[in-house]
Amino acid sequence: MMKTPDWNNIEKRLIGWRRDLHRHPEASHQEHWTTRYLAEQLATLTGIEITTPAATGVVAYLRGIQPGPTIVFRADIDAVPVTEQNRCDFSSQQPGLMHACGHDAHSAMLLAAAALLSQYRQHLHGEVIFIFQRGEELSPGGAKELVDSGCLERAQMFFALHLQPNLPCGVIEVKPGIATANRDTFHIKISGQGGHSSMPHLAIDPLVTSAAVVSALQCIVAREIDPRDSAVISLCSLQCGDGSTARLPDSAQLCGTTRSFTPQVRQQIRAAMQRVCCATAEAHRCRAEIHFEPWDYSAIDNDQQLCQLAARAARNALGDHAFRVATQPMSVGEDFSEYQHIAPVCFAWLGAAHPHAENHALHSACFSPNEQALIAGVRYYLSLAIESGNLTTAIAWTG
Numbered sequence: 001m002m003k004t005p006d007w008n009n010i011e012k013r014l015i016g017w018r019r020d021l022h023r024h025p026e027a028s029h030q031e032h033w034t035t036r037y038l039a040e041q042l043a044t045l046t047g048i049e050i051t052t053p054a055a056t057g058v059v060a061y062l063r064g065i066q067p068g069p070t071i072v073f074r075a076d077i078d079a080v081p082v083t084e085q086n087r088c089d090f091s092s093q094q095p096g097l098m099h100a101c102g103h104d105a106h107s108a109m110l111l112a113a114a115a116l117l118s119q120y121r122q123h124l125h126g127e128v129i130f131i132f133q134r135g136e137e138l139s140p141g142g143a144k145e146l147v148d149s150g151c152l153e154r155a156q157m158f159f160a161l162h163l164q165p166n167l168p169c170g171v172i173e174v175k176p177g178i179a180t181a182n183r184d185t186f187h188i189k190i191s192g193q194g195g196h197s198s199m200p201h202l203a204i205d206p207l208v209t210s211a212a213v214v215s216a217l218q219c220i221v222a223r224e225i226d227p228r229d230s231a232v233i234s235l236c237s238l239q240c241g242d243g244s245t246a247r248l249p250d251s252a253q254l255c256g257t258t259r260s261f262t263p264q265v266r267q268q269i270r271a272a273m274q275r276v277c278c279a280t281a282e283a284h285r286c287r288a289e290i291h292f293e294p295w296d297y298s299a300i301d302n303d304q305q306l307c308q309l310a311a312r313a314a315r316n317a318l319g320d321h322a323f324r325v326a327t328q329p330m331s332v333g334e335d336f337s338e339y340q341h342i343a344p345v346c347f348a349w350l351g352a353a354h355p356h357a358e359n360h361a362l363h364s365a366c367f368s369p370n371e372q373a374l375i376a377g378v379r380y381y382l383s384l385a386i387e388s389g390n391l392t393t394a395i396a397w398t399g
Contacts, residue, residue: 004396010112011375017041018108018374019090025079025097025104028138031056034077034107038132041111045118053149057134057142061127062117064390068126071388072152072343073113073381074143074160074336075106076136085365100367102163102352107132109161109374113381123393128385129155139185139296141335147342157306158345159384160336161377163369165359167324167351170376172314174348175326176307181232181259182266183297183333188213188277192286194250206252207240209284213254214238216280220272231269232259232331259331261299297333303344309387310346310380317383317397318376332362350377 024033035056042048042060049061057077084091084098092098099105114130129152135142146152167173190210195203214235221231233256240252258273260266274290281288307325314323326349336347352369353359360366385391 005116007375010116010378013115014108014112014374014378015371017111018105018371021104021107022090022099023093025092025094025099027081027097028078028135029056029142031077031134035132035134038077038107038111042114045115047118047121048114051151053151054134054142054145058132059146059151060114060130060132062114062121062124062130063127064124065122066125066392068390069388070127070129070154070156071385071390072129072131072155072158072339073110073384074131074133074158074339075110076103076133076142077107078103078135078137080137080363082363082365086368098365098367100363100365101137102362102367102369103136105163105352105369105371105374105377106161109377109381112378116378116382117385117391120391120393123391125392126390127154128390136335139293139335141297141338143335143338144295147338152339152342155339155343157303157343157388158336158339159306159310159381160345160347161350161380162334162347163352163362163373164349165352165361165367165369167349167353169351169353169355169370169373170318171322171324171351172310172318172348172376172380173324173326173351174302174307174310174346175329176302176304178261178299178329179302179326179347180300180329180334180337181261181331182263182299184258184266184270185293185296186256186258186273187291188254189289190252190254190281190286191289192248192250195248197246197248200248203248204285205248206286207249209281209286210238210240210252210254212284213277213280213288216276217273220269220276224272225265225268229265230261230331231265233269233273234258257333259333261329297335298337299329300334300337300345300347301340302346306344306346310348310384313383313387314380316387317379317395322376348380350380
């Protein structure tokens with residue numbers, strides 16, 4: 001039995017790190033302040049080797065005294081382009097950017113886990129790798145470049161934890177098998193011919209055409225995809241015109257994402273969207289061009305054995321009540337899936353709901369997770385290290 005961790009002090013430091021990061025959100029692939037901050041904190045820990053394989057982001061290695069497996073924990077560090085509406089002393093100081101997806105908390109929990117494991121290095125077997133990954137929110141995400149870099153070639157298993165405001169505080173939920181969706185980002189341009197709003201017969205209106213395209217695209221999932229399969233086509237932006245009330249514009253731009261759970265449905269949707277966009281535009285005398293990002297996120301396929309390991313870890317550290325098995329995948333896209341090209345993966349959700357307050361969704365300008373959940377995430381990481389055989393001693397979970 002190791003010395004009982006000072007959980008109260010750990011939680012205090014953990015929340016402090018999270019709030020520091022929350023004040024300073026940075027856009028995907030531009031996380032320079034965040035990278036320096038994380039590197040500075042990691043540099044104070046014993047036995048941690050820090051590397052920066054990309055322009056931003058940090059990968060840290062902690063090697064044990066004895067041989068053993070190599071386990072990898074991953075946190076993401078980028079923010080989303082949202083203007084925060086919360087008013088608190090650690091609100092975002094960057095207009096138009098906010099940690100509205102919990103990446104500040106993910107990074108803080110992983111920092112705390114690194115700090116604890118570095119203290120217990122004499123009990124450590126094998127290696128623990130901590131990934132503070134850039135650019136998860138924006139394709140191409142930072143995972144692919146880390147995989148391609150070779151810096152993770154020793155990895156034997158990958159784990160990640162993501163806040164979920166719809167789950168009770170401190171609950172760990174895992175979906176074995178397919179756990180998230182394939183994501184495809186698309187951009188559509190509708191070209192017409194501008195003209196005076198009083199003489200639409202002399203113009204070719206791309207705005208009316210865009211409305212028809214939006215409606216037609218929704219029929220793909222409703223009428224072309226097997227009802228036993230799940231899929232989503234979401235149009236997230238339509239830009240058309242310059243605000244004039246007397247001129248029809250020349251073109252319109254639309255963008256959004258699709259979500260699917262099998263390679264077959266993924267390809268079916270892409271082909272159908274190409275056909276529907278072009279045919280609908282032609283029916284309205286316009287021309288449509290649709291472009292899919294050449295690379296996007298694939299579905300996470302959670303390894304069955306790692307899910308069982310995660311269950312043991314969560315129950316040991318947090319109690320039987322704190323672990324759930326999900327029966328349906330989430331329709332979010334996550335580039336954590338890229339790591340499964342190297343080794344088995346397990347992606348879990350951490351409940352961060354307030355029991356007696358409104359819980360705003362991920363990416364909401366009012367997103368405000370329950371910070372009491374964060375210490376549960378740290379305990380989970382530590383317990384994973386024990387269950388994997390990396391930490392060969394018991395932890396006192398109370399005291």
